[in-house]
Amino acid sequence: MAHIEIRKENYHHNLAYLSQRAGGMHKIMAVLKDNAYGHGLEIMAGLACDFGVRRAAVKTFQEALRIQGLFEEVLILADHPHTKPLPQGVSMGIHELEALEKCHPNSDIHINIDTGMHRNGIAISQIKDSLRISKKNSLHVKGVYAHFRSADELSGEWFWQKSRFEACKEIIHETIKDLDLPMPKFHSCNSAGLLRNSTHITDDYARVGIASYGYTHMPKVFGKHDLRPVMALYAKRLSSRDLYENERIGYAGVYKASKKMKVSTYDIGYGDGFFRYDGFGSLILNNKEVLGRVSMDSMSIASGEDEICLFEDAHYLADHFNTITYDVITKLSSDLPRVVV
Numbered sequence: 602m603a604h605i606e607i608r609k610e611n612y613h614h615n616l617a618y619l620s621q622r623a624g625g626m627h628k629i630m631a632v633l634k635d636n637a638y639g640h641g642l643e644i645m646a647g648l649a650c651d652f653g654v655r656r657a658a659v660k661t662f663q664e665a666l667r668i669q670g671l672f673e674e675v676l677i678l679a680d681h682p683h684t685k686p687l688p689q690g691v692s693m694g695i696h697e698l699e700a701l702e703k704c705h706p707n708s709d710i711h712i713n714i715d716t717g718m719h720r721n722g723i724a725i726s727q728i729k730d731s732l733r734i735s736k737k738n739s740l741h742v743k744g745v746y747a748h749f750r751s752a753d754e755l756s757g758e759w760f761w762q763k764s765r766f767e768a769c770k771e772i773i774h775e776t777i778k779d780l781d782l783p784m785p786k787f788h789s790c791n792s793a794g795l796l797r798n799s800t801h802i803t804d805d806y807a808r809v810g811i812a813s814y815g816y817t818h819m820p821k822v823f824g825k826h827d828l829r830p831v832m833a834l835y836a837k838r839l840s841s842r843d844l845y846e847n848e849r850i851g852y853a854g855v856y857k858a859s860k861k862m863k864v865s866t867y868d869i870g871y872g873d874g875f876f877r878y879d880g881f882g883s884l885i886l887n888n889k890e891v892l893g894r895v896s897m898d899s900m901s902i903a904s905g906e907d908e909i910c911l912f913e914d915a916h917y918l919a920d921h922f923n924t925i926t927y928d929v930i931t932k933l934s935s936d937l938p939r940v941v942v
C-alpha cells in the first residue's frame with residue numbers, strides 16, 4: 602500500500618534549529634493543525650512532546666482532544682466558541698468580541714488581535730473592552746496574539762505589523778494593571794515571522810508550522826535555512842505491462858508511447874489527495890515519468906520497481922502545480938499509513 606514515511610530525525614533537527622532561533626524550546630508552539638500538515642496528528646504530537654515541546658496549536662476542538670494530554674497547553678486556532686467547559690490544558694482562540702459572550706465561564710482563552718491581516722481577530726480599539734468582558738465572564742486570558750499577512754513576502758509589511766503588535770502589548774500591560782489580571786503570554790510569529798528575526802524573538806513564543814516540517818517559502822534574500830523535509834511519499838506497484846509503439850495509456854489516452862516501453866501502475870491517485878495531473882506537459886517524480894492522466898486510485902509510471910518514492914521534497918510538486926508546499930502535504934489522505942523511521 603502507498604504510505605507516508607515520517608523522518609523523525611529531520612523533524613527533531615528542524616525543531617532544534619527553530620528553537621535555537623527563537624531562544625529556547627520554551628519559545629516554540631508546535632502547530633499541528635490539519636492532521637499536522639498531513640503528517641499525522643498523534644504521531645507528530647508524540648514526536649514533538651518527546652523532543653521537549655510544551656505547547657501545541659491545532660485547528661479544532663476535536664483535534665485538541667486527541668493530543669491534549671501530551672502538552673501543557675493546546676491552543677485551538679480556528680474553531681467556533683466552545684459553549685461547554687474546555688478540558689484542562691486546552692485553550693480557545695477568540696476572533697471577535699461576540700465570542701467572549703459565548704465561551705463557557707472559566708475557559709482559558711487567547712485573544713487574537715487584528716493587526717492588519719483583516720481575516721480574524723478583534724480590532725486594536727477593542728483590546729480594553731475584550732479584557733473587561735473577559736473578566737466579567739470569568740474567562741482566563743492566557744495569551745494574546747496576532748498573525749502576519751506577509752512575513753514570507755519580500756516587502757516591508759512585516760515591520761509595520763510587528764510594530765503594531767508591540768503597541769498592542771503596551772495597551773495590554775496598562776489594562777491588565779487597571780483590571781488586576783495576570784499577564785498573558787504574547788505570540789505573533791509563524792515560521793516565516795520567526796525566521797525573519799535575526800535575534801531571539803521578543804514574544805513569549807512563536808507558532809511554528811511549515812518550517813518544522815522542513816519548508817519555507819521565503820525569498821532567498823532572507824537567507825538560507827537548514828530545514829529538512831520530514832515527509833516522503835511512497836507508492837506500491839499494482840501491475841505492470843509492456844506498452845507498444847503508438848499505444849495510449851489511461852483516461853482519454855493522453856499519453857502515447859513513441860516506442861515499446863515497460864510501464865507500471867501504482868496505488869495512489871487524486872482520491873488519496875495526490876494531484877490530478879492531467880497528463881499534458883511532463884511530470885517527472887524522482888527521475889520517473891508519470892504517464893498520462895492520474896486516476897482516482899492509481900497512476901501509471903515508466904518504471905518496473907515494486908515501490909517508488911514519489912517525493913521526499915514537496916517543492917517540486919508545489920512549483921509544478923503553481924501552489925505551495927502546505928497545499929501538497931496537507932491534502933494527503935489521513936487514511937494513508939504513516940510510518941516513522
Ligand SMILES: *Cc1c(COP(=O)(O)O)cnc(C)c1O
Binds near residue numbers: 632792812
Ligand atoms: C497555520 C498558522 C500558523 C503556522 O503558520 P506556518 O506558516 O505554517 O508556520 C501560525 N499561526 C496561525 C494563526 C495559523 O493559522
